[in-house]
Amino acid sequence: MYPIILLCVVVALIFLYLIGRYNKNYWRKRGVAFYDKNKVFGLFWDFLTTEKAMFEILSEIYKSNENAPAVGIGSLMTPSLYVMDPQNVHHVMQTDFQSFTYRGPIINEGDLLGDNVLFMNGPRWKLMRQKLTPFFTAAKLRNMYYILDRTAQDFVEHLKQNPQKLKGNGFDRANEFCAAAIAAAVFGIGTDSSFVSPFLKMARDAFTLNWVTHLRYTVAHLSDSISKAVGVKFFKEQEPFFIGVVKQMFRAAEKDEIKKHYFTDICLSLRKAGVMKDLETGEELEPTDELLAAQGFFFYVAGVEPTASALFGALTELGKHPEIQAKLQKEVDETVEKHGKVTYEIISEMKYLDQVLNETLRIQTPVGFINRICTRDSVLPIGNIEVSKGTKLYIPIFDLHFDPKYFPEPEKFDPERFSPENKGSSDMAYMPFGKGGRVCIGMRYARLQVLAGLLHLLRHFDVLTHRVPGSRKYAKGQFQMRRVDNDIELIPRQM
Ligand code: HEM
Numbered sequence: 468m469y470p471i472i473l474l475c476v477v478v479a480l481i482f483l484y485l486i487g488r489y490n491k492n493y494w495r496k497r498g499v500a501f502y503d504k505n506k507v508f509g510l511f512w513d514f515l516t517t518e519k520a521m522f523e524i525l526s527e528i529y530k531s532n533e534n535a536p537a538v539g540i541g542s543l544m545t546p547s548l549y550v551m552d553p554q555n556v557h558h559v560m561q562t563d564f565q566s567f568t569y570r571g572p573i574i575n576e577g578d579l580l581g582d583n584v585l586f587m588n589g590p591r592w593k594l595m596r597q598k599l600t601p602f603f604t605a606a607k608l609r610n611m612y613y614i615l616d617r618t619a620q621d622f623v624e625h626l627k628q629n630p631q632k633l634k635g636n637g638f639d640r641a642n643e644f645c646a647a648a649i650a651a652a653v654f655g656i657g658t659d660s661s662f663v664s665p666f667l668k669m670a671r672d673a674f675t676l677n678w679v680t681h682l683r684y685t686v687a688h689l690s691d692s693i694s695k696a697v698g699v700k701f702f703k704e705q706e707p708f709f710i711g712v713v714k715q716m717f718r719a720a721e722k723d724e725i726k727k728h729y730f731t732d733i734c735l736s737l738r739k740a741g742v743m744k745d746l747e748t749g750e751e752l753e754p755t756d757e758l759l760a761a762q763g764f765f766f767y768v769a770g771v772e773p774t775a776s777a778l779f780g781a782l783t784e785l786g787k788h789p790e791i792q793a794k795l796q797k798e799v800d801e802t803v804e805k806h807g808k809v810t811y812e813i814i815s816e817m818k819y820l821d822q823v824l825n826e827t828l829r830i831q832t833p834v835g836f837i838n839r840i841c842t843r844d845s846v847l848p849i850g851n852i853e854v855s856k857g858t859k860l861y862i863p864i865f866d867l868h869f870d871p872k873y874f875p876e877p878e879k880f881d882p883e884r885f886s887p888e889n890k891g892s893s894d895m896a897y898m899p900f901g902k903g904g905r906v907c908i909g910m911r912y913a914r915l916q917v918l919a920g921l922l923h924l925l926r927h928f929d930v931l932t933h934r935v936p937g938s939r940k941y942a943k944g945q946f947q948m949r950r951v952d953n954d955i956e957l958i959p960r961q962m
């Protein structure tokens with residue numbers, strides 16, 4: 468018995484050794500530096516065996532390969548590359564987008580809620596993206612802004628009536644606001660904002676960070692074939708609840724003639740128009756309840772987790788910088804008092820608010836990095852790096868935002884980086900929402916939701932930031948980047 472086990476172990480070790488050597492040679496032949504720490508499992512070795520977030524592991528690579536345009540990484544037998552130079556990043560995301568249209572990981576058949584525009588690829592993605600884009604135009608946002616505004620006002624009332632919520636768990640509070648706002652925007656549910664709902668629980672569950680979800684994340688990213696073989700499904704637990712709710716919502720909305728500017732309306736009109744067709748590619752998609760539910764599901768979870776992270780991030784930074792907070796409150800107070808109420812138009816009048824949000828999204832960027840898969844051979848301009856079809860790419864957000872070459876004194880929270888005089892100086896390296904053909908479709912919506920929450924909170928409260936003793940700086944996230952060493956206290960303002 469023992470000799471057989473021993474033999475298996477030896478064979479496996481030789482196998483792993485050969486894969487490692489293959490990976491290293493693969494990139495050496497292309498003149499690209501290689502991440503030596505684990506040649507077989509690459510990033511995922513540290514991810515599964517340490518407390519580090521994925522973006523922190525990438526960040527170590529970034530820092531120890533200063534000035535390298537890209538670094539090769541082992542990922543079993545799939546070539547993987549960390550693209551670091553902003554011009555190479557630009558090439559992948561924008562200039563040669565047609566060669567990098569997949570994001571990854573590839574979702575398995577039967578993961579119904581995973582069949583959303585974030586994970587879709589190829590012609591299906593293109594068609595779905597086209598059909599969803601109309602939900603996010605400026606005109607749509609202007610029409611629906613009142614929903615966000617009402618939710619923000621209700622939230623302020625809710626906090627005043629529940630003063631125990633003013634201190635501690637600031638991220639949870641931001642989550643409660645965001646969940647209520649996006650639920651109202653996506654489904655138009657309720658006449659009163661609800662800050663504790665089964666939806667909020669679902670959104671939290673969908674992004675729970677624990678070893679089970681870390682392992683699932685690892686398998687999905689490490690190897691498509693293993694992921695397929697073991698049948699990884701990301702959102703199976705949320706499926707019955709969410710699809711059920713969406714079906715009910717459609718039935719109810721079908722009976723109601725009134726236009727509400729909600730996601731439900733888009734879905735209903737897509738369904739009425741029948742099979743979606745892309746004339747260019749011939750691709751067809753049937754707007755089933757499941758397909759539409761999957762899109763709504765992703766909008767919903769994206770409207771909660773990263774958006775709450777941005778709102779909480781803004782509050783913690785303002786709580787650390789009373790002079791910036793006072794300047795912002797002055798702008799908000801004056802603008803709101805001048806107009807009597809908050810509308811879509813007056814938000815765009817508040818220039819300093821915009822600067823504060825942009826700097827927040829730099830220093831507390833909710834998404835730490837981006838994935839792409841190469842779908843057609845290409846050459847990265849800096850370093851003349853050949854990238855073959857099938858290669859998995861990692862694109863930095865955090866590392867670019869914290870590189871002193873692009874943002875001097877990167878640890879300093881300074882909204883003046885985005886003042887009219889300084890604006891544009893580091894555009895290439897700034898991309899909290901990604902860029903190019905697959906840029907965040909919800910960008911303008913997400914900004915509006917954060918701004919609505921932020922400005923109503925600042926009208927009624929001052930923010931103080933406290934350190935959380937003994938905490939790591941960042942949560943152990945997958946794609947997320949979230950600071951956990953700060954918490955906030957809201958103090959009612961004397962008006
Ligand atoms: C502050 C909040 C948010 C941040 C920081 C954020 C960030 C991002 C990033 C970095 C990407 C990847 C972009 C790329 O690959 O180039 C992305 C994709 C996406 N986001 Fe967001 N997002 C936020 C909120 C939202 C919201 C509220 C929605 C929907 C209502 C949304 C919908 C999407 C979709 C559908 C994609 C995939 C687009 C595609 O592949 O075509 N996001 N987001």
Ligand SMILES: *[C@@H]1O[C@H](CO)[C@@H](O)[C@H](O)[C@H]1NC(C)=O
Binds near residue numbers: 821825885886890
């Ligand atoms: C803030 O960022 C948004 C989107 O990235 C951009 O449209 C806007 O011009 C920026 N504002 C400033 C003041 O830089």
